[in-house]
Amino acid sequence: MKMFNMDLSKKIVIDTNLEEWLDSPSGGVKRIPLEREEAEAGHTTSLVEYKPGASFEKHFHPLGEEIFVLEGVFSDENGDYGPGSYIRNPPGSFHSPFSKEGCLIFVKLNQMDPTDSQKVVINTEESEWRPGHGNLEVMPLYSFMTENVALVKWPKGERFIKHSHFGGEEIFVLKGEFIDEFGKYPKKTWIRSPHLSSHLPFVEEETIILVKTGHLA
Numbered sequence: 001m002k003m004f005n006m007d008l009s010k011k012i013v014i015d016t017n018l019e020e021w022l023d024s025p026s027g028g029v030k031r032i033p034l035e036r037e038e039a040e041a042g043h044t045t046s047l048v049e050y051k052p053g054a055s056f057e058k059h060f061h062p063l064g065e066e067i068f069v070l071e072g073v074f075s076d077e078n079g080d081y082g083p084g085s086y087i088r089n090p091p092g093s094f095h096s097p098f099s100k101e102g103c104l105i106f107v108k109l110n111q112m113d114p115t116d117s118q119k120v121v122i123n124t125e126e127s128e129w130r131p132g133h134g135n136l137e138v139m140p141l142y143s144f145m146t147e148n149v150a151l152v153k154w155p156k157g158e159r160f161i162k163h164s165h166f167g168g169e170e171i172f173v174l175k176g177e178f179i180d181e182f183g184k185y186p187k188k189t190w191i192r193s194p195h196l197s198s199h200l201p202f203v204e205e206e207t208i209i210l211v212k213t214g215h216l217a
Contacts (some may be wrong), residue, residue, distance in 0.1 A: 005192075006043065008168070008216050012192040013185065016047050028054030034190050037110075044109040045170075045190070050074070055098035064112030065089040066149075068210055069171070070188075072103030081121070086141050086149075088112075088120035106190075106210070107173050116144045124151060134158065146214035147183030150190040154178075154209070159202040168216025169193045192216070 021030040024047040028051040118121040132138035
């Protein structure tokens with residue numbers, strides 16, 4: 001696949017429930033591409049499914065790798081990561097990933113600052129929520145320079161003030177349905193909003209989103 005959704009000045013919404021799974025170079029591993037700079041290299045965001053027993057050859061991350069485990073257990077030579085695991089493999093890292101029982105992961109490749117050297121592994125299912133704006137609850141996951149990554153839990157019926165995104169915003173809906181004045185976004189929807197975009201978000205049911213901001217300036 002050639003360059004895909006790489007104009008970062010445009011808003012992109014993809015409901016992955018409606019997308020077709022594509023084969024990867026490794027048998028038993030399928031992907032739904034969300035944005036891609038090159039066929040098998042460069043800036044990439046994907047939903048990736050490992051069938052039970054599937055593995056991927058050892059590979060290098062020139063500008064890092066960020067993973068959130070949605071279902072099953074994802075593994076590499078460094079450990080096993082169950083649902084809710086958030087992993088950052090820094091620039092220059094490498095690994096040989098596999099899954100004994102199968103898994104579904106949200107993956108971002110080669111999008112880190114070259115000086116971001118911290119390895120991160122967080123089990124969000126064992127981490128604490130913190131009070132956020134209004135009745136929101138927040139679980140900070142990582143910050144570097146202007147980039148911030150967090151989980152945000154929205155209680156049923158919660159509304160947020162209209163706000164703009166300096167450096168842009170990415171959302172992956174983990175539970176429920178996220179809504180703004182432009183549409184409704186069910187579980188497993190990916191939304192990329194450009195630098196200085198704005199919206200008025202709300203929910204009608206309890207909703208949890210994975211959010212990254214400040215990285216698209």
